[in-house]
Amino acid sequence: MAPLTPSWVQPSHPDIQEVIVTGNAAEFTTKSISKISLPPFGLFAKLDFPPCTEAPEPTYATVQMGRDKHLDLNSDLLYINHSCEPSLIFDMAAMNIIAGPKGLKPGDELTFFYPSTEWYMAQPFDCLCGTPSCRGRIAGARDMTAAQLEGVWLNRHIRDLLEERDRQQGKQKAATNGGTNGTAATNGSAPAQQQALRAALAQAEKLVETLRQAAGSLDNVGGGGSLKRKRVAEAGVTEDSPSEPAGLQRRGPTSRELSGEMGGDTSAA
Template structure:
């Protein structure tokens, strides 16, 4: 036993009431202690997701004129909903590209989230989440139209279209990331499979140039 382990004074009698030492550790603040409590029988809207609590679909006459509007306020980067009921699909106007070789149908009102060149949302297909765009100044507000940038998921779209988002940054014809200049795409959040395909495209172009 080392000298430091030997008491220099006699131990206190066993009948003397001892006072517990005061902890120098500050109380731990957990999310549950600072956030409003959700009743245990109510599933948060983004888990299921209960889309009736998250968005409203506005059906408008005309081809592809319907849209969806947010019912909630969320900060930039927050999870809006999780993609929980997809099925594999072929590339179509209603599908979303989830990886290099996988397209899905959403099978819910999330399909009414339209394209915009200045989107309010991102579709993060690595994590199967829809989040508020990190670049959205002030975050998402109730009443905002729900949109995402289609080339952030789509490499080669089945049905190209002329964008009518009306933004100053409007990119015109949208046909997928394959046909869009890198300098434009780098201004947007992109999915991993789009980043990988862009890199392959760039390397292929360099290889073709070197072979000349």
């Protein structure tokens, strides 16, 4: 929760943002209202140094801007709340706050999806945003399921970390049950969960087939060449095997980026 007595001069963004505080110093809530209209993905505010400063570690007042980098906003932008259907996107690679896919109009509450920047949150909370797609318990992306993160824009560092998480989980699952049970979607809407399950099953079938083919090719190899062939086969399987099938399905662009395509940031909105 943001402090009532900030270190900066208020209001910091009087032309674009109105901060509303209700309650008293002991117990209060804040929210922010837009004063402007913007087209979809229009620039709302830049995150400049200063007033922004790098923070040594995450706090309630920081926004994560990279794998190990956190940002103190040092402005009223701190009072932008979480929503599961946010009006804003914090694009931390570009250091821009932009309007979401619906654009923005005066009177709209300013919100963004906290797990789109935060990998870990010290204080997860139960969201009361009341939107149809409310994800319920909001934590850092690390502690949310694929279904909970479905359909919302995520920063590159979060997508990269999720790929790693899912790959690790996929390896663990493959080791324990042959990769036949691959989805982590346990807390989402039923259709999303079913979709994730179907995708997981399809990927698992592919994996099983790949493994079968690799085993078959080994059977046909005799003598000294077999070990090398085995390594090649294993490498091939590792590269093609789905770590978290639902995740791979959902984040196709990230998979391509990870395999060497170093193009610009992709919008997954």
